[in-house]
Amino acid sequence: MRAPQGDLSGSAGLPVGPASHAADLIECLRARRPRVHCITNAVAQAFTANVLLAAGAVPSMTISPDEVAAFAARADALLVNLGTFDTERRGATEAALGQIAAEGKPWVLDPVLIDRSPPRAAYARELAMRRPSAIRLNEAEFIALAEAAPPEVFAKRNGAVVALTGESDVITDGTRIVRVGNGHPLMARVTAMGCAASALVAAALAIEPDALKAVASALLIFGIAGDIAGETANGPGSFGVHFLDALFNLDPETIRARAKVSK
Amino acid sequence: MRAPQGDLSGSAGLPVGPASHAADLIECLRARRPRVHCITNAVAQAFTANVLLAAGAVPSMTISPDEVAAFAARADALLVNLGTFDTERRGATEAALGQIAAEGKPWVLDPVLIDRSPPRAAYARELAMRRPSAIRLNEAEFIALAEAAPPEVFAKRNGAVVALTGESDVITDGTRIVRVGNGHPLMARVTAMGCAASALVAAALAIEPDALKAVASALLIFGIAGDIAGETANGPGSFGVHFLDALFNLDPETIRARAKVSK
């Protein structure tokens, strides 16, 4: 999600599929304002909520076992972020997933830092088999999750879009593949950027039934907001602020003009 | 708390009561630095603390049952925000309310999103009967709390000031009513804005014994800081930053000049 790769730069400005889908998606998000329930870690909660609000979605964040099913029932999509792997959040995850699965709504798995914690990795592998619509993670996390399987194989086996984010993003459903080259190095210096990207993916899945299109569009929008923020930021503090402003102001033309995507 | 209504704009600049009270209050807050203990959700904690600090108050935030009574005993006012309705926070609420009630100190109820969670709404109705000094909430939350009762009736019945915030704010103690037309649409795009407004209401109640005056003053100050932030913000990221700066720098003259209030 950082510097564009050589083979991607040539596609900037072309009205390729993913750029057009992303341009449509940002308008739909603002018009339809999907509700996204987020089970996420305390470090990420405020920034994640602000990213969803800036993009037009409506966040909720409770993890109380007594009421998370009620929130999931009223939400259009769910995010399960494993950034804090505590008993309460596991209980909340089970209650929310039960509701989401019963209604066939989309959900996203973000297995944060599972490369550092074997019990968290074991739980992530279990969740990955429960048909998340998408799994967003970085390379170290993917290795801990998928062991030796390549992304396409893992995606096909689990019936989930896999979104590997990093210098550039690779998004695959096992059949199709999209690469996104937008983004900025300062994204790695602001906490919860990845967590917030996963939340935006959930918002996109609430609107776009083709999961590959939804995930690629969300990450493209996220990366372009990063590009724009990086042009005026003086460091990670102003980057976070400018990022929210850029996401809020992003228009379809800018998405089409700046998209660095390849298939 | 957004765009001013037509019948309010005419009062801008007039030295009506609420504007003068708010102008006095901001100076008292800075001089007396009341301590506000906040039982609030993790999404809102940091922004709420920063709003209180910017206004001159001193926040504390622990929800540990072992020590929340000790913090409540040393605080000048309490905020009970139901944004995360978990067992620990309910225990903290009981311990803190026991202390606050015993000492006759003011407290504020913020029944966040009770329209989405029946168990949370039931607890909010129970708390509303325990004589909060004020209840701050939006329209959907008010309907879930008060069912068919109008704000004046509900306020009188519960002995609490009701502050309904939205496009404009309506504040009533059941006898008197104040309307505040200040604020900016970007307030709805920054998470925890409502939660932080409730915390500022608690700070005001620590200083001003007339609860209607305290609540109206706090919401007027909050709305004017929003007006000012909205004039220079480029989106919700910079709005949040400028809001804290505006609140910190707000002077009595600006409050008197910008207040849009009616009775």
Place this chain on the structure above:
Amino acid sequence: MRAPQGDLSGSAGLPVGPASHAADLIECLRARRPRVHCITNAVAQAFTANVLLAAGAVPSMTISPDEVAAFAARADALLVNLGTFDTERRGATEAALGQIAAEGKPWVLDPVLIDRSPPRAAYARELAMRRPSAIRLNEAEFIALAEAAPPEVFAKRNGAVVALTGESDVITDGTRIVRVGNGHPLMARVTAMGCAASALVAAALAIEPDALKAVASALLIFGIAGDIAGETANGPGSFGVHFLDALFNLDPETIRARAKVSK
């Protein structure tokens, strides 16, 4: 950590020891990117993570008892912040400290607001006897921790560097003493500034084996970033943003030129 004291201003710009150590440290932090595991309160988590990232360190924040030992085992230093004194965080503290002690890694105690909560103070006194590398706190917290002992005596007795922060910072290991006069009054108006300073102290201890040098360097870097942020901030909102930018951009020459230290 605010306005420089009279006897310190004369040393600004001189290549005294602490300034040179701090200049070296900032480069080492960026080159080696130490991992700092933080057991801290929810109010402080996001800002603390952003401060560590801006300085070049890599934060982790889980408090789950099931995995905190795994994170501590992979971390280079640990922060124990008592800002929320709940059962879960006490469990996490015990698990993490066991791991850290077994491997002889550095750890920092930040006994937040123990002057307001007797049970928290009792736990802080117990932790202070378990050989933290450093204890960072303000004057009211120090009195609650050390009772009548002066900082030098308390530091020597506990084998820990004591860092008393305030208008100016006093850092002592019981034998040596360093005073830092950098910083800005707006630091007291941004929540979690002290908590984040303690986290940066932990990052410094991961790199510099002389604990006094590490602590003084971290607080000098922190204070200088505050000086720089204060020059362009319009209030506490922009101060927090500029602070992260300043920390990210701080170079060794600026540290040497701006340091206000005395021994």
